[in-house]
Amino acid sequence: MRFKRVFGLLCAASISFVLAGAASAQDKTVKIGAVFPLSGNAASAGIHAKAAIETAMDIINNAHPELGNFPLAKNAGLAGLGGAKVEVVFADNQGSPATGQNQALRLITEEKVVALTGAYQSGITLTASAIAEKYGIPFVNGESTAANLTERGFKWFFRTTPIASDFAKVYFDFLTDMKAAGAKTDTIALVHDTTEYGTSVASVITSAFKEKGMAIAEDISYVVNATDVQSQVLQLKEKKPDVVIMVAYTSDAILYSKTMQALDYKPPMIIADDSGYSDPSFIKSVGKITQGVFNRSSWSVGPPGSPTAIIADMYKKRSGDEMDDTAGRQMQAFFVLCDAIDRAGSTDPAKIQAALKAIDLKPDQLMMGYKGIKFDEKGQNTLASGVIIQLQDGEHYVSVWPKATAEKAPIMPFKGW
Amino acid sequence: MSSILVQVVVGGLLLGAVYALFSSGLTLIWGMMNIVNFAHGDFVMLGMYVAFVIWKLFGSGPLLGAPAAALVLATLGIVVYFGLIRSIMKGPMLAQILGTFGLALLLRYAVFWWFGANFLSLPEDIVGGTFDLFGIRIEASRLLAGLVALIVTGALHVLLTRTTLGSKMLAVAEDSAAAQLMGIRPDTMQAIAWAIAAGVTGIAGALIATFFYVVPTVGETLAIVAFVTVSLGGFGSVPGALVAGLLIGVIESLSAYWIGAVYKDIVVYALFLGFLWFRPQGLMGKS
Numbered sequence: 001m002r003f004k005r006v007f008g009l010l011c012a013a014s015i016s017f018v019l020a021g022a023a024s025a026q027d028k029t030v031k032i033g034a035v036f037p038l039s040g041n042a043a044s045a046g047i048h049a050k051a052a053i054e055t056a057m058d059i060i061n062n063a064h065p066e067l068g069n070f071p072l073a074k075n076a077g078l079a080g081l082g083g084a085k086v087e088v089v090f091a092d093n094q095g096s097p098a099t100g101q102n103q104a105l106r107l108i109t110e111e112k113v114v115a116l117t118g119a120y121q122s123g124i125t126l127t128a129s130a131i132a133e134k135y136g137i138p139f140v141n142g143e144s145t146a147a148n149l150t151e152r153g154f155k156w157f158f159r160t161t162p163i164a165s166d167f168a169k170v171y172f173d174f175l176t177d178m179k180a181a182g183a184k185t186d187t188i189a190l191v192h193d194t195t196e197y198g199t200s201v202a203s204v205i206t207s208a209f210k211e212k213g214m215a216i217a218e219d220i221s222y223v224v225n226a227t228d229v230q231s232q233v234l235q236l237k238e239k240k241p242d243v244v245i246m247v248a249y250t251s252d253a254i255l256y257s258k259t260m261q262a263l264d265y266k267p268p269m270i271i272a273d274d275s276g277y278s279d280p281s282f283i284k285s286v287g288k289i290t291q292g293v294f295n296r297s298s299w300s301v302g303p304p305g306s307p308t309a310i311i312a313d314m315y316k317k318r319s320g321d322e323m324d325d326t327a328g329r330q331m332q333a334f335f336v337l338c339d340a341i342d343r344a345g346s347t348d349p350a351k352i353q354a355a356l357k358a359i360d361l362k363p364d365q366l367m368m369g370y371k372g373i374k375f376d377e378k379g380q381n382t383l384a385s386g387v388i389i390q391l392q393d394g395e396h397y398v399s400v401w402p403k404a405t406a407e408k409a410p411i412m413p414f415k416g417w
Numbered sequence: 418m419s420s421i422l423v424q425v426v427v428g429g430l431l432l433g434a435v436y437a438l439f440s441s442g443l444t445l446i447w448g449m450m451n452i453v454n455f456a457h458g459d460f461v462m463l464g465m466y467v468a469f470v471i472w473k474l475f476g477s478g479p480l481l482g483a484p485a486a487a488l489v490l491a492t493l494g495i496v497v498y499f500g501l502i503r504s505i506m507k508g509p510m511l512a513q514i515l516g517t518f519g520l521a522l523l524l525r526y527a528v529f530w531w532f533g534a535n536f537l538s539l540p541e542d543i544v545g546g547t548f549d550l551f552g553i554r555i556e557a558s559r560l561l562a563g564l565v566a567l568i569v570t571g572a573l574h575v576l577l578t579r580t581t582l583g584s585k586m587l588a589v590a591e592d593s594a595a596a597q598l599m600g601i602r603p604d605t606m607q608a609i610a611w612a613i614a615a616g617v618t619g620i621a622g623a624l625i626a627t628f629f630y631v632v633p634t635v636g637e638t639l640a641i642v643a644f645v646t647v648s649l650g651g652f653g654s655v656p657g658a659l660v661a662g663l664l665i666g667v668i669e670s671l672s673a674y675w676i677g678a679v680y681k682d683i684v685v686y687a688l689f690l691g692f693l694w695f696r697p698q699g700l701m702g703k704s
Contacts, residue, residue, distance in 0.1 A: 230429075
């Protein structure tokens, strides 16, 4: 008698367990972790990154037939997983590599995310992805350009963005073309901070230029979030380089622009390495006194009605700011990750990793102007590429190089204010 | 001296005056009640935001922004004193540190929530742009901040050494119980000290906003310099903070120019530590 009752209870329990299981399979969600600087000095970039990821989530989780054949847009959710929705758990790295690492650990062990993206600053991507590697969780990065990130022999780290060496080549080719057009490009000064991003990009540019027989005449490094940059600007003013390459985050980029104007220093040409100079709040704050600065980008808004224009519009509605290169590269990485999960048809990290390794996207399947997405054995996208843009009117960047795809011709010299 | 070198020194002096300006409030609080206000940098930040809001609303510069910031921050100073400081002063040292540190985070993230994380900036010519003096470029906004630093230091010094109010405040700082027996209300005096210190810090923020960017975390960037300035000048000494600020400004600028910007902090902090070795009470502090 007693046995029967226990047996009956067990049966009931197991039936309800199965039913609950079936129900959860139907409204299944795929949990992805995103580590970004949501507070701290790079919070402006982090908040924009969050808006970018949320826009991508909207495109994936809801039906967007207006985007045509853009991957994952047509139907709601991931078709490969029976329409499963993507859920993103955001974590704040506070601008600190240690915090970024802890947050990655929390997302993996507590939140049980199946993959990670982030973490904006190269130095934090470095530590956060090491945790993902340890736990065997795919980490897809869209925006960190320090070369060494893909030189660590990692098996779970994938990067879609062009990296420092790609851009060093772009800068060199651009300068060669400008020289042919009559610009003076003999002496080059390189200004950079001492973060992972600043030092690695600077050393890649230095060695790439050296290989081609062009030496960096002046190397000026400074500590990030400076309270004052007058001495650095005065050093430049004294040495009078033909070209100044700036590798700086937003806070310092704003300070450099203000100080250059105050000290009345206009180099003939400034090339900025994205980051700070692409931040919408940089353009709003000091765009008017930094007219004519060159920058790199892989983003172009495209003609009205095109998928990129629609995505840019959706992003603007969410964030209140124009789509920029950094937000675009982050979104692109997130799309690639979700595409891999969709193709894997599974949330098993090993299957997602295999799908990422096999991915081969064509330019018309991308929102960024890359030649495609295909990872080498180090996890670096081999088809990433970029163009040179210029802040001609102090408000909007326009593409100026290479000539074939340029919207406008480059204007020389640097106008400033 | 080459004209570039003169420019470096002038820039260093103006920078140092600004350091002194935003340090005076911190040193005053210490001198009055032996509390290190870890929210100091965020008081500066609030002053900057007040200046920004005033510019947005009325299009006016620090002429209106600085008094407004002084008023807002002085009020905040009084609220903070009665709402927080008075009770944590009775607690252990750790409570004081964590109390003001918590206040710092509260202020920072309140601003973050209200204004967002974007970098803001006042127009470059809000205080008359930049002018040339014998080939030396001088930013009017920094010059104004420097002059106000001198005035504020002088005024605070006179207040503390030449007025009855100042004597009463110092008496409370010296021996609160004895002062109370003499008919001085410690609460009132310390609330006034907080109002003055926070108000001065507000003015500093409003002036710095005319040539620096404004962002919720800017206090973090500036606070560390304020702490060094105050300890070099001598905790509690307002003139000490001025001298220390100018010294740090010039040393920073020269070492950044001669050796390289990346080494300037090493030079400044090494000299700072070396100096404290011989004179732990700072330039003008009481031993």
